[in-house]
Amino acid sequence: MRVVAKFGGTSLGSGNRINRAADSIAAAVEQGHEIAVVASAMGSTTDDLLDEIQFDADDRDRAEIVSMGERTSVRMLKAALSARGVDALFVEPGSDEWPVITNDLGEVDIEETQRRAAELAEELDGVVPVVTGFLAQNHDGEITTLGRGGSDTTAVMLGKYMEADEVVIVTDVEGVMTGDPRVVEGARNVGRITVDELRNLSFRGAEVVAPSALSYKDDALDVRVVHYQHGNLLTGGTLIEGEFHNLIDMQEDSLACLTVAGRAIRNRPGILADLSVALSDAGINVDSVASGMDSITFYVRGDESNQAEAVLHDRVVSDEALSSVTVEDEIAVVRVTGGELPNRPGVILDIVQPISEAGINIHDVITSATSVAIFVAWGDREETLEIIQNQF
Numbered sequence: 001m002r003v004v005a006k007f008g009g010t011s012l013g014s015g016n017r018i019n020r021a022a023d024s025i026a027a028a029v030e031q032g033h034e035i036a037v038v039a040s041a042m043g044s045t046t047d048d049l050l051d052e053i054q055f056d057a058d059d060r061d062r063a064e065i066v067s068m069g070e071r072t073s074v075r076m077l078k079a080a081l082s083a084r085g086v087d088a089l090f091v092e093p094g095s096d097e098w099p100v101i102t103n104d105l106g107e108v109d110i111e112e113t114q115r116r117a118a119e120l121a122e123e124l125d126g127v128v129p130v131v132t133g134f135l136a137q138n139h140d141g142e143i144t145t146l147g148r149g150g151s152d153t154t155a156v157m158l159g160k161y162m163e164a165d166e167v168v169i170v171t172d173v174e175g176v177m178t179g180d181p182r183v184v185e186g187a188r189n190v191g192r193i194t195v196d197e198l199r200n201l202s203f204r205g206a207e208v209v210a211p212s213a214l215s216y217k218d219d220a221l222d223v224r225v226v227h228y229q230h231g232n233l234l235t236g237g238t239l240i241e242g243e244f245h246n247l248i249d250m251q252e253d254s255l256a257c258l259t260v261a262g263r264a265i266r267n268r269p270g271i272l273a274d275l276s277v278a279l280s281d282a283g284i285n286v287d288s289v290a291s292g293m294d295s296i297t298f299y300v301r302g303d304e305s306n307q308a309e310a311v312l313h314d315r316v317v318s319d320e321a322l323s324s325v326t327v328e329d330e331i332a333v334v335r336v337t338g339g340e341l342p343n344r345p346g347v348i349l350d351i352v353q354p355i356s357e358a359g360i361n362i363h364d365v366i367t368s369a370t371s372v373a374i375f376v377a378w379g380d381r382e383e384t385l386e387i388i389q390n391q392f
Contacts, residue, residue, distance in 0.1 A: 149210020
């Protein structure tokens with residue numbers, strides 16, 4: 001196998017952990033696998049360096065300063081591998097072998113990075129390159145950075161462009177967990193998870209793999225997350241499956257919008273569950289839900305609107321805190337799904353403003369970590385879809 005292994009700061013946070021990392025790499029090489037390594041700065045080195053910049057420094061100087069963490073890590077790990085008889089070399093910005101190139105805007109130059117990564121891959125027969133994570137280099141040879149989670153991005157990017165079989169993210173968690181083990185009892189490892197699931201978790205606080213890294217994953221590339229104590233690069237942890245698709249989708253069938261009004265619904269524990277369970281017990285699937293201080297809105301299939309209204313009306317008349325239920329039929333929904341949406345300032349405005357300028361009334365907007373759903377009248381659906389497609 002060809003494997004790109006990324007070691008996070010905690011997995012390189014001491015001499016003992018560097019030795020453990022080197023042992024796992026050497027074992028994989030001995031088994032005949034081609035290994036490229038991406039190394040983060042040891043421990044909290046990058047944060048410590050940033051904390052010590054108590055003066056006005058331009059972006060170029062800051063990048064040079066924080067690069068020292070990764071530059072130290074690759075030298076330490078290369079030396080540890082050499083001590084084990086592994087032919088290794090460290091690769092940093094300025095090296096002839098350096099692969100990650102950015103343009104004048106600080107964005108990855110995909111064509112040039114692909115070319116350089118392919119050249120680096122040709123050296124993998126018997127040689128282990130140890131590459132600084134997080135860092136990049138522009139066409140003028142100046143150091144740039146890939147932002148937060150940049151080492152993960154380096155690893156998955158190189159995995160893709162070096163045509164690796166797998167990227168292994170070595171970190172301080174045993175893969176993806178069912179919950180935070182520091183908070184909940186009985187949290188266990190999730191053996192497999194999709195890119196879509198993980199990106200939603202990542203954008204909502206799960207610190208497993210940087211969301212920016214997963215944009216480089218495709219179906220042909222496996223990505224696994226393992227604990228640094230595991231000691232084996234090739235097994236265990238959580239396997240991340242699939243690839244994230246950016247798409248614009250319009251639901252073919254119309255929806256009905258049912259709104260239940262009541263007094264201070266948001267402060268009423270269990271009311272959403274009560275209404276949802278009533279719909280579920282009737283076999284009605286809820287497409288989307290929106291809530292306000294004094295109302296809850298359910299979107300269901302249009303042909304189920306009468307049944308849904310009857311179910312919700314029964315709940316209204318039996319609960320003195322609820323006032324009424326109303327129905328609006330012939331609603332369309334257009335969804336924009338994309339992993340980079342949360343990183344795009346003003347994305348909601350980019351979607352709704354041209355729709356508004358076209359004189360189309362937006363019935364509702366519901367967002368998740370990686371998608372935006374726009375609800376409009378059924379008769380406006382085709383124009384709305386065209387406007388959004390032109391924007392994205």
